[in-house]
Amino acid sequence: MDVDQLILKGVKQNNLKNIDLNVPLHQAVIITGPSGSGKSSLAFETIHAEGQRRYMQSLSTYARQFLEKFKAPLADNILNIPPTVALEQINPVRNSRATVGTSTEINDYLRLLFEKIGTPYCAACGVPMITVSYADEFTRLCRDYSQKTILIGFEHTIVKDAESRKTFLEDMLRSGYSRVIIDEAVQTLESLLTQKRLPKSPWIFVVDRLKLPSSSESSQLTRFTESMKNAIGLGRGMAQLLIEKDGKYQTLSSFTPLTHCPKCHVVTGAKKAISFSFNSPLGACETCKGFGNTLEVDEQLVVPDVRLSLSQGAIDPFTKPSLRHWQKKLLEFCKTEKIDIDLPYKDLSLEARTKVFKGHKKFNGVKGVFDLLNEEKYKMRIRVFVSRYVSPFECTSCHGSRLNTTALSVKVSDKNLAQLFEMTVGELLVFFQSLKLSKKEAAICEDILQQLNRRLTTLNTVGLGYLTLARQTRTLSGGEYQRILLGTQLSQGLTDTLYVLDEPSIGLHPQDTQKLLSVLNNLKDQGNTLVIVEHDPEVIEWGDFIVDMGPGSGSKGGSLMFSGTRKQFLSHPGYTAKAVRDWREECRDSLLRKVPPCPTEWLDVQGASGNNLKNIDVKIPLSSLVAVTGVSGSGKSTLIVDTVYQALSKLFLGKSDKIAKFESMSGFEHLSAVELVDQSPIGKSSRSNPLTFIKGYDEVRSLFAQTPDAQRKKFGPGHFSFNVASGRCETCEGEGRVKIDMVFMEDVWVTCPTCDGKRFKKSVLAIRYRNRNIDDILKMTIDEAYEFFIGITSLRTKLALLREVGLGYLQLGQPGFSLSGGEAQRLKIARELNQATSTSGSTLFILDEPTTGLHFHEISKLIGVLRRLVSTGHSVIVIEHNLQLICAADYLIDLGPDGGSGGGTVVAVGTPKELAQKKLPQTGKYLFEILYQS
Structure with a gap:
């Protein structure tokens, strides 16, 4: 038996047809084939499931009870399988507390760094805080006040109640404290006990009287330290040092061993790593509890249709039976304030809307009404009702940083944690590489900096350099989340592990794909095996061993069409091998095809500045297939989804999510509707299919x-x-x-x-x-x-569209929650295509990476479907990285040049051929290679 091979015998999982396969270990194994051909069944439900199951069996019974159970896959025998780790194209995170920083463990190392070498600053005056030891304070006193006598004491506020005051003074006297300084004069406690009226000035109880030696090496240091500790213990963390001058005792200074401000004497606690965590009460902002935002009444939700007037019920909550009496009060208030109740809400002046929303004089306003409702939020129905009209808004206390003032007051190289969280991975990498530390600091945090640099470098290499540490993990795409896991796994340094990856190239620009392959090489070089489900021809050509499933999808798939080395695969006559060999030629044919005539109608967006967009102007041709390209994080989704789609949705439907900032938009009069065809699930229950x-x-x-x-x-x-x-x-x-x-x-x-x-x-x-x-x-x-x-024409027409987008292998009743993002998106494309052919007017269709999960011939089918939409008078915009679809587009808008703060500008526009001929970065460079290189 060959121990260097994973041996699979008689695998029958799902649609797999009793296949036998030997997979080499410690190599990159690529599994490819059409959608539904059995790739995931082989990689995840067979190899990964069995690897996990056997690893679980090696654990104790106690440990196994806390872990997910894996069913044994349907197979006759599986031999030599190592422990497996699956990195899927699914982002399961829904918790808003999880960020890129916490998910990658970078935040943990940053907290350690700030604990070790962070400099705390006074939040009140901005002065660096100091920490003085007993020995340093004694040395200073000996130097400045040699041979002079000082008093060590503590300040205490005397209570007004006579009985309590008497009890306290008697206790102090019994404890050995007989003298007190009041108004710079010494008085005895015995005399104070006999007085009926006591001074209101601060009392400083004397703990010790000490003559300072000329040398700090004196044995007096021990006495000084003990007396100071006693004074600090009784003085709530602060001791007072006094000296006699002209018969009066004057305060020299206050002393605390804690970190404190030398100017205003504010004391801060000891730095601990946990106090820099927004998931801990010690570090979280007191207002937002570490979420970075608070739930506030959202005007866009309260007024979902700005075309309605106040009299028509523009204030949606006031149209509900439980709050209808507030509608009457609102109209009466508007009459008093001379606010036009028949004018559309969008046409009301800012002053009028402010009065309606925030209240004025005797009228509570919309916000005031919700404040009243929140007083009864212990009732379920109230909580449910209020939740419909609130949205998260940036916390006014921490300004979205999630941390409290104490945590934010600590800095490393003049940067606090919030500022580091808001940096992109690429910017952080530069920051730490240029960080200047003393020899002592460098020695303290050497390991911490190594871990930070390793993790940041890996994330940057896998094309995530544009992400900030503050980015919520739940907002990441499946591909971004998978690459975060990939970067984290590389940092773990595991060996002899089998990694199963699901299309890691999804969402990557061709420029980033090469970086991804270098990371995968590093993971393989650590002694691991990689099993990768993939369609990208560049990744397939990189693999050491290729497994081709097919020939079709569903019941027509599940057969092993080919397995062998890369060299053997590229000379194989199979369809997939031919497509890998010829994909550049197909792209070249698309580039050289006859260019459609220049459009006469354009959608013109001016001054787009949402997120990282740098006030750009973009003209988008209508009645065309337009591809928006650029590296990850260059601003594609911000421009097309957050700006164009949301603005048009507000225009055509009267409602939208938050619209990214822009100055103006024209050309929308040529459109009648807008549709976003994304990869969100079509349903969460088994009833949706x-x-x-x-x-x-x-x-x-x-x-x-x-x-x-x-x-x-x-x-x-x-x-x-x-x-x-x-x-x-x-x-x-x-x-x-x-x-x-x-x-x-x-x-x-x-x-x-x-x-x-x-x-x-x-x-x-x-x-x-x-x-x-x-x-x-x-x-x-x-x-x-x-x-x-x-014979059932209308039904067959709908089914034909599903076949046309490559979904013929799906069961009619397959639950919606079991579909992949790509399958859900293609279902939506088919539905929109059916509606588009039966309705008049011109609709703008926006698709975000529609080639996800598609085989070569399926992409060709998709291109045909999109062209049908254009031919019927509609407009299509795709956000895409796949060169096969990019080359087939009528017009390209390339954003960049980099991700994050390095992106957000229009790098190039024109037909794919124009960008290729001019070799315009970034996309144009790859189109040039396709057009002019064999």
Whole structure:
């Protein structure tokens, strides 16, 4: 048996057809093939699942109870499998406390760095704080006041209550403190106890009287230290030093061993790493509790449609039954203040809107009404109601930094933690490489700086140099999150581990792909095995061993088409190998095709300055296929999604999310609608599936209701819906599975024992259409359904569109939550294509990386679909890195030149051929290589 190979025998997981495969260890293994051909089934559900399962079995029973259970994959035998780590294209983080800094552990090292060498500053006056030891203070006194007598004491405020005061003074006297300084004069406690009226001036109790020697090496240092500690203990952390002058005792200085401000004597606690964490009460901002924002009433949510007037119910919460009386008060207030209640809200003056929103005189205003509601937020219905109209706004105390004043007052090289958090990874790398430290500081934090530089360098190398540490992890794309995990894994230094990666090149510009490959090489060189599911031809050409799955998708896939070395693969006659060899030629043909005529209608955006955009002007041709390109973080999504889409959505729909800043927009009059086709899931429950999403299930239910058996039993279309009680299984309520509450563990879903996962009652399942029941139909693939529903034109038209976008392998009833981001996006494309062909007007379609998860021939199909949209009078903008689609575009807008603060400008515009001929960076450089190099 070859111990240098992972041996798989008779693998039958999902659609895999009893395949045998030997995979070399300590190499980069690329698994490629069409969507649904079994790549993920092989890589994740077989190799990763078995590697994890066997590793778990090696742990103790106690440890295993806290870990996720992995089912053994369907295979005859799997040999020589090392422990596995999966890095998937899914971002599971939903917690707003998680940031890039916390996810990469960079924040942990920054906190250690600030603990070790951070300089605290006074928050009140900005002076660097100091820490003075007892020995240093004694040396100073001996130097400045040699042979003079000083008093060591502590200040105490005397209470007004006579009985409490007497008790305190008697206690002090019994403890051996007999003298006190009041108004620079010495008085005894015995005499003070006999006085009825006591001085109100501060009292300084004398702890010790000490004659200072001429040398600090004196044995008096021990006595001085003990007396100072006693004074500090009784004086709430502060001791007083006094000296006699002209018969009076004057204060020399106050002393504390704690870090303090020499100017205003403010004391701060000892620096601890935990006190620099916004996830700890010790470091978190007191106002926002470390979230960086607070929930405030959002005017955009309160007034979702600015076209409405106040009298028409522009203030949405006031239209609800529970707050309708406030609508009456609002209109009465507007009448008093002479605010036009029939004018659209968007046309009201700023002063009028401020009065309505914040209140004026006797009217509470919208915000005041919500303040009243918050007094009853212990009620569930109030909390739910208020949540509809609030949004997170930057905390006014910490200004979004999440940290409290004490943590922000500590600096390294004149930078506090918040300033470092707001730097990009690339900027931080430069900061630490140029950081100047003393020899002592350098020795203290040598290991910390090594770890910081290693992690930052890795993140920068995988194309994430534009991210800031403050960026919330939940806002990252699946590809960005995967690369963060990749960078973290490289920093761990694991060996003899099998890493399974899902399309790590997604979201990467060709320039960044080369950097990614160097990181993967480093991971491999540490003695690890890489199994990578990939479609990018450059990554496939880089791999050591290639596995090609196919030939088709779903039931037509699952076969091993090829496995062998890179050299063997590139000479193989298979479709995928041919596509890898010829992809540059195909791109070259696209570049040299006949250029469409210059558009006459343009969407003109002026002064776009959201996020990192640098006040740019962009003209986007309409009735064209436009690709917006650039390196990761260059501002593509900010320009197209946050600016163009949100502004047009507000214009056409009257509502939108937050719109990025821009000065003006023109040309929108040529459009009638805007649609964003992203990769968000089509649904979170098993009730959402491809058939329901394209509005095809109604037709299927009607067909079953029209059968003789259904009409005899008086079954209507509702009986064939898993959302209606009349026909669905009542045990699982049409889910096909039931949830078992595991109390202290994660809930478990099991197949419904009543309907055996078929969702419907037996009487409904007995009804057949062309010898198939409703469960059989839902288990059909789209390809099978297309052939089955011959003669049902409207349904076949919808199914044809799904096949056209490469989804023929999906089951009609496949739950929406199980679809990948790319599959969900293509479902949306098919739906929009169906609607676009049946509606008039010109719609602007915006797609964010539609080639995600697509094989070469599937990308060609997608290009054809997008061209159909353009040919019917619509406009398409794609944010894309795939050169196959970029070359096929009519017009390119290239942003850059770098990511983050180094991006945000328009680098080049024009047709793909124009950018290639001029070799314009960054994208043009790669187009030039395709056009002119073999």
